[in-house]
Amino acid sequence: MVLPIVAYGDPVLRKKAKDIPKDFPNLEVLVSNMFETMYKASGVGLAGPQVGLPLRIFVIDASPFSDDEDLSEEEQNQLSDFKKTFINAKIEIEEGEEWAFNEGCLSIPDIREDVVRKPEIKISYLDENLNPITERYSGLAARIIQHEYDHIEGILFTDKLSSLKKRLLKSRLEKISKGKINVDYKMRFPNLKKGR
Incomplete structure (x- = not known):
């Protein structure tokens, strides 16, 4: 089901989101709805607060970037099958020399600006089956995660x-x-x- 995306100015976008409990009802439905909503809006990421839920969840499908000629072949390959659900995520490390990249947001349509972020992260989270995972990401994958992670922290680009x-x-x-x-x-x- 496609959910309405909350626009800039809604207080839910400024709340620090709460962890999703282990017994959260219909988690798989929420994940499915979030992906469907993101695809309908032609986005590459969507966080709980953007659909009005102050919950620590975001979904990402970075495959649209896999044919970006400005990226290395290695990065294109990494993004081609980068589709994930992040639940109760915690970025543990952000490191490297900051770089700027033009970002936009489904909650802030038609505005794009260069945002400076660190290029490497280490993140711990639960997947859609509530399995604990810790991974490192770099480049555009790290940036997309940082953007969505900001949403669950009540921060906008x-x-x-x-x-x-x-x-x-x-x-x-x-x-x-x-x-x-x-x-x-x-x-x-x-x-x-x-x-x-």
Whole structure:
């Protein structure tokens, strides 16, 4: 089932998400709905808060990047089958020399900006079967994970921009929160005036 994606300005996007308990009901349905919602919106990642759930879960399918000619063949191969569910994730290490990459977000449509992040991470999480996993990622895979991980920490990519950039984007972000934007996927706007 396709869920509405929560737009910028909704308080749920600012909450630090809570762990998913072992006995969480219908976890497989939630995971399936999140992937379906992400695909419908042509995204590569989606976190619980983005569908209105302040839960530590995010899904990623980075395969659309596997034919990006700017990436090395090794990185293209790594991303071609990079489809995962991360539950109760904890990034333990972020290291390396920071690099900038243009990011966007399904909750903040039509805004893309360069964001600086570290290139390597070590992350512990549970998979969709609640098996504990610890892995290292680098490059674009690490960046996608960091972006989604920020969501479960109540952080948006726009928070990482300079104060000048934030001021320049302020009115566009307010329009998004009021639903004054055209999107081709289902969204929920926190400041939408009723009866429009």
